[in-house]
Amino acid sequence: MKPSLAVLGCGLIGASLGAALKRAGAVSRVAGYSRGDDARIARDAGHVDVACASAAEAAVGADFVVVAAPVPAMPALFAQLRDALGAHAIVTDCGSTKHSVIEAARRELGDAFARFVPGHPIAGSERGGAQSADPDLFRNRRWLLCPLEATRPDACDSLARLLEATGARIATLDPALHDQVFAEVSHWPHAVAFALSAAIAGGGLAEEALDFSGAGLRDTTRIGASSPALWADILLDNRAACLASAARFRASTEAIVTALEAGDRDALVAIFAAASRWRNRLA
Amino acid sequence: MKPSLAVLGCGLIGASLGAALKRAGAVSRVAGYSRGDDARIARDAGHVDVACASAAEAAVGADFVVVAAPVPAMPALFAQLRDALGAHAIVTDCGSTKHSVIEAARRELGDAFARFVPGHPIAGSERGGAQSADPDLFRNRRWLLCPLEATRPDACDSLARLLEATGARIATLDPALHDQVFAEVSHWPHAVAFALSAAIAGGGLAEEALDFSGAGLRDTTRIGASSPALWADILLDNRAACLASAARFRASTEAIVTALEAGDRDALVAIFAAASRWRNRLA
Numbered sequence: 001m002k003p004s005l006a007v008l009g010c011g012l013i014g015a016s017l018g019a020a021l022k023r024a025g026a027v028s029r030v031a032g033y034s035r036g037d038d039a040r041i042a043r044d045a046g047h048v049d050v051a052c053a054s055a056a057e058a059a060v061g062a063d064f065v066v067v068a069a070p071v072p073a074m075p076a077l078f079a080q081l082r083d084a085l086g087a088h089a090i091v092t093d094c095g096s097t098k099h100s101v102i103e104a105a106r107r108e109l110g111d112a113f114a115r116f117v118p119g120h121p122i123a124g125s126e127r128g129g130a131q132s133a134d135p136d137l138f139r140n141r142r143w144l145l146c147p148l149e150a151t152r153p154d155a156c157d158s159l160a161r162l163l164e165a166t167g168a169r170i171a172t173l174d175p176a177l178h179d180q181v182f183a184e185v186s187h188w189p190h191a192v193a194f195a196l197s198a199a200i201a202g203g204g205l206a207e208e209a210l211d212f213s214g215a216g217l218r219d220t221t222r223i224g225a226s227s228p229a230l231w232a233d234i235l236l237d238n239r240a241a242c243l244a245s246a247a248r249f250r251a252s253t254e255a256i257v258t259a260l261e262a263g264d265r266d267a268l269v270a271i272f273a274a275a276s277r278w279r280n281r282l283a
Numbered sequence: 284m285k286p287s288l289a290v291l292g293c294g295l296i297g298a299s300l301g302a303a304l305k306r307a308g309a310v311s312r313v314a315g316y317s318r319g320d321d322a323r324i325a326r327d328a329g330h331v332d333v334a335c336a337s338a339a340e341a342a343v344g345a346d347f348v349v350v351a352a353p354v355p356a357m358p359a360l361f362a363q364l365r366d367a368l369g370a371h372a373i374v375t376d377c378g379s380t381k382h383s384v385i386e387a388a389r390r391e392l393g394d395a396f397a398r399f400v401p402g403h404p405i406a407g408s409e410r411g412g413a414q415s416a417d418p419d420l421f422r423n424r425r426w427l428l429c430p431l432e433a434t435r436p437d438a439c440d441s442l443a444r445l446l447e448a449t450g451a452r453i454a455t456l457d458p459a460l461h462d463q464v465f466a467e468v469s470h471w472p473h474a475v476a477f478a479l480s481a482a483i484a485g486g487g488l489a490e491e492a493l494d495f496s497g498a499g500l501r502d503t504t505r506i507g508a509s510s511p512a513l514w515a516d517i518l519l520d521n522r523a524a525c526l527a528s529a530a531r532f533r534a535s536t537e538a539i540v541t542a543l544e545a546g547d548r549d550a551l552v553a554i555f556a557a558a559s560r561w562r563n564r565l566a
Contacts, residue, residue: 122497142495177491184488185496189479189503191539194558196475198538199531201561205467208460210564212425213468214405218565219502220472225562228555232548239543246540248482253536255481256474257529260522265515272511275477278484279508281493282501 002028003162006062007048008055008077009069010038013094013121015133017066017166019047023135026165033058034130035073041130056084064162066119067093070230071237074101078108085112090155092119096182097238098146098175106150115155118146118175120182121168128227139167146175183241188249190231191242193224285311286445289345290331291338291360292352293321296377296404298416300349300449302330306418309448316341317413318356324413339367347445349402350376355516357384361391368395373438375402379465380521381429381458389433398438401429401458403465404451411510422450429458466524471532473514474525476507 005021007014010032018030032039032048039051052058055077059065065085067077074093081091091112095101098118105116123141143163147156160170173181200209200221209217235242252271259267288304290297293315301313315322315331322334335341338360342348348368350360357376364374374395378384381401388399406424426446430439443453456464483492483504492500518525535554542550 122495181488181491181495184483184486185492185500189500191543192475192479192536193503193562194555195536195539196472196532197558197562198554199528199535200467201557202535203467203528203531205464206561208464209468210561212405212464213565216506217468217472219505220476221562221565222502223499224558226555226559228552228559231555232551235543235551236546236548239546243540243543245482245486246536246543248486249479250536250540252478252482252485253475253529253533256478257526257533260474260518260526260529263519263522265519268515268518269511271481272477272514274484275480275507276509276511278489278493279476279480279504282496282504 002026003063004029004031004061006031006033006058006065008033008058008065008067009073010034010042010048010051010130011068012124012128012130012132012137014038014066014068015042015045015047015130016123016135016137017068018042019045019133019135020138020166021162022047022049024165026162031058031062035069038130042133045130045133047130047133055080059084059089061086062089064159065089065091067091070233071095071097071101072233075104075108078105082108082110082112085109089115090159091116092145092159094119094121096120096186096234098178100237102148102175114150114152117151117156117159118148119159120144120146120178123168136167138163141168143168143170144173144178145170146173146178148175179238180241180244183238183245187231187235187238187242188245190223190226191235191246192249193221194228194231197221197224285309286346287312287314287344289314289316289341289348291316291341291348291350292356293317293325293331293334293413294351295407295411295413295415295420297321297349297351298325298328298330298413299406299418299420300351300404301325302328302416302418303421303449304445305330305332307448309445314341314345318352321413325416328413328416330413330416338363342367342372344369345372347442348372348374350374353513353516354378354380354384354520358387358391361388365391365393365395368392372398373442374399375428375442377402377404379403379469379517381461383520385431385458397433397435400434400439400442401431402442403427403429403461406451419450421446424451426451426453427456427461428453429456429461431458462521463524463527466521466528470514470518470521470525471528473506473509474518474529475532476504477514480504480507
């Protein structure tokens with residue numbers, strides 16, 4: 001008997017997960033719920049089987065419940081799950097940060113917290129929403145699971161087996177390390193791209209910069225075109241780790257400015273060389 | 284009678300220019316000079332007709348002399364040109380900065396300074412050297428000319444007509460504005476990409492960052508893989524404008540850090556929104 005799935009939040013990630021698992025024949029039924037129109041759009045496109053009126057309705061009878069909503073919406077969704085979850089249901093999330101999601105799940109899920117497996121699929125697109133769903137979104141991408149000491153190993157194993165049907169490469173990572181690493185490689189770099197774009201936008205050369213910029217600036221600022229609200233929430237949610245990454249970045253920026261002011265070519269070359277050696281390993 | 288060309292510095296830019304103008308049939312002869320092997324490599328590949336032993340030898344009899352060497356090498360090359368240049372020869376350069384190049388030309392070229400047209404082709408590649416030459420490198424790219432009050436208009440017009448044969452779109456820009464704009468869209472953004480790469484390389488998560496980074500970090504840091512020495516020289520050469528861009532960038536970074544520390548979501552969203560509005564115009 002194939003498991004049934006509930007997807008809470010049917011944006012790009014949730015709708016793509018439904019589409020991938022249905023195409024793979026890995027689930028018997030996918031119940032979707034979203035606050036806006038995404039669940040209906042996903043149902044009309046065949047990515048989920050039914051669009052439910054509430055998170056609780058979607059979760060009733062589900063073997064797996066995947067919370068694929070923005071991180072700030074998760075505590076309320078967990079609270080609605082508590083009485084709807086079956087005794088063996090396994091719950092996971094798709095949030096970009098893990099600390100606050102785990103604390104919310106611990107607070108809201110009751111006994112089911114032992115069957116909550118924090119997760120993070122490393123996949124996405126600058127185009128969001130159910131209408132952008134893609135059953136191949138997760139293929140060959142990583143899907144990180146961040147089990148806690150309190151997490152039942154069989155819940156983690158069952159979830160990993162289900163998610164493998166998306167084509168993702170499942171790996172585990174300590175949740176605290178997860179938040180530090182993603183502050184470093186994603187959250188704070190988004191702030192840098194926003195900061196550089198904001199500095200140019202607010203300077204006296206904003207129009208000339210649009211006119212004369214090349215591929216370098218386009219790449220360096222690309223993620224500065226991301227959703228302001230989404231990324232404000234992610235940075236705030238992972239604030240401590242992001243501020244640690246910010247402190248390291250400000251120190252390296254200050255070292256460059258100091259060397260530049262002093263005309264110290266050797267110091268500049270040394271900083272740039274350490275940077276490019278590392279960057280050249282990022283294939 | 285087609286004009287003859289001397290190219291001083293036969294790296295990517297110089298060798299590509301020779302290749303483009305020879306293919307277009309726009310020049311009678313291309314004489315190349317380089318300090319290292321580039322001129323011989325360019326000659327063997329047919330991008331220049333002859334590899335000369337000195338800058339002066341290449342310049343003798345040339346109607347156009349294009350200095351395509353790194354900016355720090357230009358003063359010495361201009362000094363060698365002074366007595367070799369014909370009475371009507373037109374000189375240009377391909378440097379990423381204009382202020383110091385112009386001052387060196389003014390100091391070294393004597394009367395020929397009136398026939399010096401500061402230039403900057405907006406083209407390049409992370410792969411340098413004559414072996415990377417491409418006759419299409421300049422096609423549909425901008426080639427900026429930055430004439431001064433002292434520059435003879437007919438010299439600027441003749442050079443523009445020659446360079447049009449590369450397929451580049453020729454435009455003029457005030458030299459001081461050039462240096463400010465390129466600090467903003469290229470020089471300081473390189474420092475930012477180096478700073479972000481250096482911060483990650485020097486932090487405790489350098490290996491994990493290589494393992495878990497995605498397309499966002501790859502794009503944001505891409506130009507942080509550029510040549511450390513080349514970019515140290517460019518930033519130092521355009522120091523005042525780069526420090527002005529740096530000051531604006533540090534202010535927007537500080538505003539983000541302050542909002543993040545204070546948990547001020549509205550302030551963060553406002554900064555990110557101004558950034559993404561501008562970035563979304565950068566098609």
